[in-house]
Amino acid sequence: SQQGEEDPQALSIQEGENATMNCSYKTSINNLQWYRQNSGRGLVHLILIRSNEREKHSGRLRVTLDTSKKSSSLLITASRAADTASYFCATDPQALIQGAQKLVFGQGTRLTINP
Amino acid sequence: EAQVTQNPRYLITVTGKKLTVTCSQNMNHEYMSWYRQDPGLGLRQIYYSMNVEVTDKGDVPEGYKVSRKEKRNFPLILESPSPNQTSLYFCASSLRGGWGGSNQPQHFGDGTRLSIL
Numbered sequence: 623s624q625q626g627e628e629d630p631q632a633l634s635i636q637e638g639e640n641a642t643m644n645c646s647y648k649t650s651i652n653n654l655q656w657y658r659q660n661s662g663r664g665l666v667h668l669i670l671i672r673s674n675e676r677e678k679h680s681g682r683l684r685v686t687l688d689t690s691k692k693s694s695s696l697l698i699t700a701s702r703a704a705d706t707a708s709y710f711c712a713t714d715p716q717a718l719i720q721g722a723q724k725l726v727f728g729q730g731t732r733l734t735i736n737p
Numbered sequence: 738e739a740q741v742t743q744n745p746r747y748l749i750t751v752t753g754k755k756l757t758v759t760c761s762q763n764m765n766h767e768y769m770s771w772y773r774q775d776p777g778l779g780l781r782q783i784y785y786s787m788n789v790e791v792t793d794k795g796d797v798p799e800g801y802k803v804s805r806k807e808k809r810n811f812p813l814i815l816e817s818p819s820p821n822q823t824s825l826y827f828c829a830s831s832l833r834g835g836w837g838g839s840n841q842p843q844h845f846g847d848g849t850r851l852s853i854l
Binding site: 655657662663664665666667670710724725726727728729730 | 741772777778779780781782785795811827829831841843844845846847848
């Protein structure tokens, strides 16, 4: 079953605008990560936010986490054509069994930045 | 350069012909994992390894085998491939294994596109 679900599935904006993508999940987590995937390539880690953090910044990226709503958002400010990619959230659910390792990905948001 | 290397990048083969996809990382990472990516289903974990000789099933392990004899290598084996294993496969690694090992940024290879006819 999918733990993280991104919304929207696709987003198309003009260069220079801000892009916001959302992720919802179902169970308690240790952390939540965001990844970018350019077409035909592997995923690239963008940012990790721990369950006790509410907001984190990295360059033009801003991630928020609301554990009470089980949701996160990724904001890309001043978007560029090079930001065109798919963006995935991945959650690290709190394991019931010590040693169980899992990183669960959502289905992604396809972001297109139009010049 | 720190990287995760998968081979081959592309493979077309036939049902039942055993194949191995290799994965190697040069970052001395303890944790390694295999995923498959399918349209509409996102990435699903096949197997993971917390360290040498320690492997465990992910969400979709049926039809796959793995081994972790050395820290840097984590091959994915399809003993008798079937068409439903046609997919894009990714290997990933992260620094730490053990409890909380997935609590780390993961480094991904560029993927292997498998077509099973």
